[in-house]
Amino acid sequence: MIDLTSAKLLAKLIGALLSEELLSTESPAVASGEPQDLRIDFDGSSYSFRANRTMFDSYVVDPRSIQGISRGVLGDDESEPAHDPGHFVIDAAARLDLTGTTVANYIAELSATLAADAQMAATGIPSKQLVQLPHTEMEGQLTGHPLLVANKGRLGFAASDCARYAPEACQTLRPIWLAVSRQLAEFRSVPSISEQELISRELDPPAQERFQTLLREAGADPSGYLMLPAHPWQVDHVVRQLWSGSMLAGQIIVLGEAEDDYRPTQSIRTLVNIDQPTRMQVKLPLKILNTSVYRGIPRHCSLAAPITTHWLRSIWEGDPVLHTHAVLLGEVASVTVRHPHLADYPGVPYQWDETLGCIWREPVDAFLGAGETAWPLALVIHEDPDGETALLALAERSGRQLSHWLDALVSVTLRPLLHLLHTYGVSVNPHGENLMIICDAEGMPSRLVIKDLVDDVCISTDPVPARSWEPDGPMRVLPRKPWHVLRQYLVDALFLGVWAPLGQLLDTHGMPASSAQLWSLTRNVITDYANAHPEQAAQLGATGLLGREFGRYPLNGYRLRMGYTDLATRPPIAKTGSMPNPMYNPN
CATH class of the missing domain: 1.10.510.40 (Transferase(Phosphotransferase); domain 1)
Structure with a gap:
């Protein structure tokens, strides 16, 4: 029996690898038009399927049409419906020149994506009901990046973590507030908001007083610390472990939860306040690999966010087109935290230097009439x-x-x-x-x-x-x-x-x-x-x-070609060929 959810993921995988020219069919496919029957041959196996070509010369594969073909004992082919993306990766690995490490990690990402897709297929609500929901509740129903195949890989999350923190789980969570010594942390903001104004906006007076009391009871001077929220998963899996020395030295103090419930957006690390929607969205680092990179917050990003917002806001306010027709959700404040050992050591993989910090972003609700x-x-x-x-x-x-x-x-x-x-x-x-x-x-x-x-x-x-x-x-x-x-x-x-x-x-x-x-x-x-x-x-x-064409930058090929080796920086995606421009009109 074909599992349609799995077959859809396999169809997306085949289409992406063909579109990015990492694989090719045995007979050349013509340009966009009617569906075509195509075939890919590997050593010992083949896959046949029906596909359309889009105006970008990309392939869209019919999941119900995919057949896996194996060589029979007597030399004849044996065909049966195919729906397993992991099996396809194994069959294609030699052609794609994948290492064992890449195969294992990519299949892990595909499998996690399949698990999430299956949950969404079982729990998704009708579209007519979906469009009536607040935007914060829509996020958990959306199925992820349309081009990246393993778009819910989330390496680092266990199944129980996905059930608590993934958007499709539709669960609320409460960030854990921390106090970090100013010897490690730096606050920045746009000119219109101060550190105390931000804290007063984000925390009710009883929560502020409770946190101040906790600091004093720990023997700390509150004026020497910055307060920031952290994702509960990150506190448990990273902060208490990687930052244990700073915690023992009293440079990081766990204050506890505030009162508000949040929901994760599609990006997972950005949380939206659902109890008080006019409070800030918070972008918090997570040391998980998802959609090609680890989802931390680079220090240069948290340091630059407020000044970038201030600059863009000056453009917006002076331009009638942007001011009237576009809303800029400013990243108005941030806390950047430097790890005492890893922050400046050369060659440290980037995910180890992006584990603690926060960016506060304006909520869209405040701009709605x-x-x-x-x-x-x-x-x-x-x-x-x-x-x-x-x-x-x-x-x-x-x-x-x-x-x-x-x-x-x-x-x-x-x-x-x-x-x-x-x-x-x-x-x-x-x-x-x-x-x-x-x-x-x-x-x-x-x-x-x-x-x-x-x-x-x-x-x-x-x-x-x-x-x-x-x-x-x-x-x-x-x-x-x-x-x-x-x-x-x-x-x-x-x-x-x-x-x-x-x-x-x-x-x-x-x-x-x-x-x-x-x-x-x-x-x-x-x-x-x-x-x-x-x-x-x-x-x-x-x-x-x-113009006639655009460059093609293979998002899926980026992961397969780069593999899963730790790198000091996020490398750019290299151009590989071109694709036709559907808007090109020589007349």
Whole structure:
């Protein structure tokens, strides 16, 4: 019997490896169009399946069509339905040139992802019900990164940890507050908020008094310590162990839980306050490997977050397009904690130096007007366990035709990103988790929300006068990159990571809109922007969003090629080939 959840993961794996040109079929597949019957041969085994090609020349495999073919004793082939992604990795390992370490770890990530997918398939709620929920409750229903196959690998979490702390568990948790000596910790914030103002906003007076009393009882002077929340898993698995010397020396004191309940977002390490939604979101390090990297907080990120927010806020406040059409969720304060032994030793793997700290981010709820709702952009590519789409449910809520609703979505999402990129030479990483959409009281997309700044903001190598001052001190805060690299964030995160699966949903569900219409709408927004801003011709030419092709950066190949060796830094993803631009129109 075929397990459909497992077969879907196998189909995603085959499609990703073909799309990233890590594997190839025996007979060349033609460009996008009708489904094709394809086959991959390995030593001793083969796989046949039916697949579509998308406008990016990516492969979308039908999970029900996959057959595993083995060589019979008499030389004849024996075929049966295939649904095991781990078995496929074993069969493909030699062709992919994988080490035993990579095979073992990748199968562990795939298996953890499968376990999470199975839980979501069993407990997922109907799309029409999902779109009615607050955004904090939507997060646990969304199925993860659409391009990364092992998107819920979470190496380091046990099954019991996933049941308590993973988004799909839909459980609440309470961070553990710590007091850390100022000899180890540094507080930074935007000018509009002080350390005491932040603590007073985040903790009720009884909690503040309780924590102050605990510090005094421990013989500590409260003025010599910074208070910050930590994830309960991190406290148990990392802080009490790796930082034991600092705890014994009284430099780290565990204060306990506060009163508020939080829920994890899709990123796991970012928590949203559900008891008091106008309190800050908190981004907390977790020493787990998930979606290609360990989910700690690099010290340069926590140090730079407030000044980056202050700089971006100055751009937002002076620009009517951004101020009116996009909400910036600022990372307004942070605590950075240096490990006394590992912080500066050369060659230490990065995950050991990112284990303690906090970034406080503004909540989206504070920016919502009467009747407005907000939801993660990833919601538009969600299908419930019965195959019903959130996209149609969202459009139905507005009472408008899907094509009209889709037009608004594309415009609301893309125009602020084009403006930020070409006017200021600033790129963000606009994937479905980092962007949110605000809908008006009628359910129509009206404003864009941009978050997760300091990890992902880059600026152009070329100076841009409109940027004015830049958030640099003795060291550069933000990476400088050429225009075609800045463009790639938009291409990979939004076009390939959201629009491509959205177009696939439109086509496979036979909706009253198609992927061709989606790309036409996107091309029109880019063309209209270019026509309205002739002064930006040089920047628009450098980004080339309507050119013939884009570079292909293999997210899955990054993990398989890099393996699981400890590294001192997060290495960049290398370009491997190109992919056609679905918006290219030579006429």
